[in-house]
Amino acid sequence: MAFHIPEDYYYTKEHEWAQVDENIVTVGITEFAQDQLGEVVYVELPEEGQKITQGQTFGVIESVKAVSDLYAPVSGTVIEVNASLGDDPSVLNDDPVNEGWLVRIEMDTEKELANLMRAPDYKKLISEK
């Protein structure tokens, strides 16, 4: 199975992606994650203004069978939440790396990016699964 893994994104070992634009980070789940989850039926996301911490859970994603926690790739403040997911979480299966983004975060410090994986490492991680 060939997953689309954008080269310019950062990745967590829990299968979140982070796209960095200056100090704004958009966060979502990878194609590998949605494939493992199966059909997504519910997403629980933080509120705008909420502070989140790298490596800590910031929300929950549920498929028919399973509940999975979402882990923050960086610390910061949530400045935007993808509201359309509440009505139609299936976007997360169809297009998790674009339309299915979850939150945008104003990042506290760029230093934390060093703790994340780049695309080649992430590809290696999922090829071992």
Add this chain to the structure above:
Amino acid sequence: MKKTPLADTHEKLGARMVDFAGWYMPVQYIGLREEHNNVRTNVGLFDVSHMGEIRVKGPKAVETLEWLTTNDVSKLNDGEAQYSLLPNDQGGLVDDIIVYCLSKDSDYLVCVNASNKDKDFAWMTKHNKGSDMTDESDLWGQIAIQGPKALELCDRVFDIKVSEMKSFTVKSGTFKGHKIMIATTGYTGEKGCEVFVEAAGTADLWMTLLETGKDLGCMGIGLGARDTLRTEMKYSLYGHEIDDTTNPYEAGLGWVIKPAKKDFMNKAQIVGKKEAGLTRNLVGFKMLEKGIPRQGYSLFSFDNKEIGKVTSGTHSPTLDEPIGIAFIDVAYAKEGTEFLLDIRGRKVKAVVCKTPFVTK
């Protein structure tokens, strides 16, 4: 991990394989919702070879099974099947089972849960009253054929006319020289049967059913859809609705307990609890606010008293909404009673509803 005779077949068909109770099993082939809906509209095949088969034979077979199980084995005639329970010595349950009468008074097959097989066999052996008891689990594969078109498919493949068999009966025959037993039982609420087949013939039978049923929309169904299908029917799953602490009357299984007919293991404690008054009931419920119930979540009254626990919960593919099964204090068990469900710290409204969730 233990493998069923169909493990290679599942891999070839592209199933996603997982560890289920120590067995290497398919969780899904093309997608849970599609598989689930296909069983409700066409026909699906389930590999249930991991289930255990324990053979109980000889002149002491009935006496042994009467003592070990809650239901009335003595009334079973040749070719009849019966849902039943194995009570333990603590007032709970060792397992829920199906007893097949292959020859009245002398030959019975007991089908048990995969995850409990070794425990059950040890328990039954320990409390054997002189029957000839053997674990035949490795001898048999088992395929469940379920759905509105299941009987049409069976009639194409088997010499036995499955469409003319009554529910909860069993017939022996052969498939390409392999011994089979076809039982009109199932775990989905749909028409169909479960076929025990000699292990060596399992893969051939699976592929034959798949090929022959192509025009009926026949497909392999994984464990994911097996669970959503049984939850929609409010069928118990050991480890969820029932376990070694469950009083079967509380779980709504009083219909398989026959205390007036016979004595059985730990009868006094099981029946005594009912006579003393049950404190909780197993109910189905739906959500009034957003969220999906999952096993282990707590139920609360509006005055913040903990009143129960979820045993199973999922998003129902047929209804396209969340459904749950829970043990709840009897005072709140009436249909239409609203309560709060604690979803990871968030309390949301839910309501006790009629079951099965999906009527056939």
